[in-house]
Amino acid sequence: MSNRLLRVNELLQREISAHLRRKHGSESVAITITGVEITGDLREARVFYSVLGDEAGAARAGRWLARHRDEIREMLAKNVVIRHVPLLAFVHDNHAPRTLRVEALLGEIDRQTPSP
Numbered sequence: 367m368s369n370r371l372l373r374v375n376e377l378l379q380r381e382i383s384a385h386l387r388r389k390h391g392s393e394s395v396a397i398t399i400t401g402v403e404i405t406g407d408l409r410e411a412r413v414f415y416s417v418l419g420d421e422a423g424a425a426r427a428g429r430w431l432a433r434h435r436d437e438i439r440e441m442l443a444k445n446v447v448i449r450h451v452p453l454l455a456f457v458h459d460n461h462a463p464r465t466l467r468v469e470a471l472l473g474e475i476d477r478q479t480p481s482p
Contacts, residue, residue: 371404377446378402378411385441390434397427400459404452411452414459424458431456 379402386394396418404411415431417424435454443451
């Protein structure tokens with residue numbers, strides 16, 4: 367992936383996160399935008415999000431984000447200088463719980479290993 371695409375991904379992630387906190391603080395408090403992957407032609411972007419809680423909460427958050435998709439695109443059009451504002455697709459990022467589980471297991475192994 368080119369540096370330009372990486373920078374655009376990071377910019378979109380920051381802008382979407384900031385907008386959710388600024389405009390929808392109470393509704394989006396449990397939602398974290400974990401990443402964005404934009405296509406090479408900058409016309410479509412997958413926005414990855416994680417949610418505190420269970421899968422039902424993730425489904426509710428996905429529906430909530432889908433309802434606010436046009437508003438988020440409009441904000442991006444105003445705040446980001448880009449030729450085409452990408453179409454947004456929200457994807458639940460379920461790596462966070464697995465990452466926490468792996469970290470917990472590694473911490474447990476570390477505690478069980480005797481020091482020299």
